[in-house]
Amino acid sequence: MVNLLVANAVPAVDVPAALDELAHGNPTRFARARAAGATPVIGEFAHGLTQSVACSEWVPGYSQADLLRAGRRAFPGWPDTVLAQAPQLPFQHAACRVWNVPDRTSIQRVTTASAVPALVLSGTFDSKTGARWGAYAARTLARSTTVRIPGIGHWVVPQSPCAQKVLGSFLVRPTAPDTRCVAGLAPKPFTITPHPETA
Incomplete structure (x- = not known):
C-alpha cells in the first residue's frame, strides 16, 4: 500500500478517502490503482538506471537492521512489523546482489557544486x-x-x-x-x- 501512495497510483487528493474507505472494509480505490498498474510499464521507465542508482547509492548504506533501528528512534512505540516494512527496500537487497554495481555511498553524499544550468x-x-x-x-x-x-x-x-x-x-x-x-x-x-x- 505504501508503494501505491509513493507512486501516486491513488491521486493525492483521493488518499484521505481511500484510507478511510480501507479502514471501513472497502479497498476499492487501492484495488483499482493496483489493477491499473502502480508502476510504469516497460518502455516508460528506465529500470536499469533506477537499479544502478538504488544499488550503488542508497541500498549499500542501509541494512534492514539499520532501517529498523532508525524506525524505532523516529517512531518509538510503533510495532517492528510496521517499522521493518521500508517501502521498496525489503526486495531491493536481493535485486542489488544480482545487479552487482559498485558501492558509491561515500561520494553520493558529497555536495555537488556546479554552474551548469x-x-x-x-x-x-x-x-x-x-x-x-x-x-x-x-x-x-x-x-x-x-x-x-x-x-x-x-x-x-x-x-x-x-x-x-x-x-x-x-x-x-x-x-x-x-x-x-x-x-x-x-x-x-x-x-x-x-x-x-x-x-
Missing part, C-alpha cells in the same frame, strides 16, 4: 523525497531554477502539464525557463468520503 522540479505532495529537498539540492547549483508544482506527487513531469511546459522551456532556454504556469496552480481539494451514519 539545472532545473529542479518538485511536487508539493511528494511522499517519497519531499518537496523541501528540491531547494536544498539546488542550493549549490549556481545557475539552477527550482520549481514546486502544487498538489503533485513524486512523478512530477508525467503528472503535471505545467511541469512538462517548464521542462520544455528549460531545454530551449536553460538559464531562463518559463515558469509562469506555476502561479495559477493550486492543489485540488481532498476527496472526503462521508459515512452513512453521518450523511
Whole structure:
C-alpha cells in the first residue's frame, strides 16, 4: 500500500478517502490503482538506471537492521512489523546482489557544486523525497531554477502539464525557463468520503 501512495497510483487528493474507505472494509480505490498498474510499464521507465542508482547509492548504506533501528528512534512505540516494512527496500537487497554495481555511498553524499544550468522540479505532495529537498539540492547549483508544482506527487513531469511546459522551456532556454504556469496552480481539494451514519 505504501508503494501505491509513493507512486501516486491513488491521486493525492483521493488518499484521505481511500484510507478511510480501507479502514471501513472497502479497498476499492487501492484495488483499482493496483489493477491499473502502480508502476510504469516497460518502455516508460528506465529500470536499469533506477537499479544502478538504488544499488550503488542508497541500498549499500542501509541494512534492514539499520532501517529498523532508525524506525524505532523516529517512531518509538510503533510495532517492528510496521517499522521493518521500508517501502521498496525489503526486495531491493536481493535485486542489488544480482545487479552487482559498485558501492558509491561515500561520494553520493558529497555536495555537488556546479554552474551548469539545472532545473529542479518538485511536487508539493511528494511522499517519497519531499518537496523541501528540491531547494536544498539546488542550493549549490549556481545557475539552477527550482520549481514546486502544487498538489503533485513524486512523478512530477508525467503528472503535471505545467511541469512538462517548464521542462520544455528549460531545454530551449536553460538559464531562463518559463515558469509562469506555476502561479495559477493550486492543489485540488481532498476527496472526503462521508459515512452513512453521518450523511
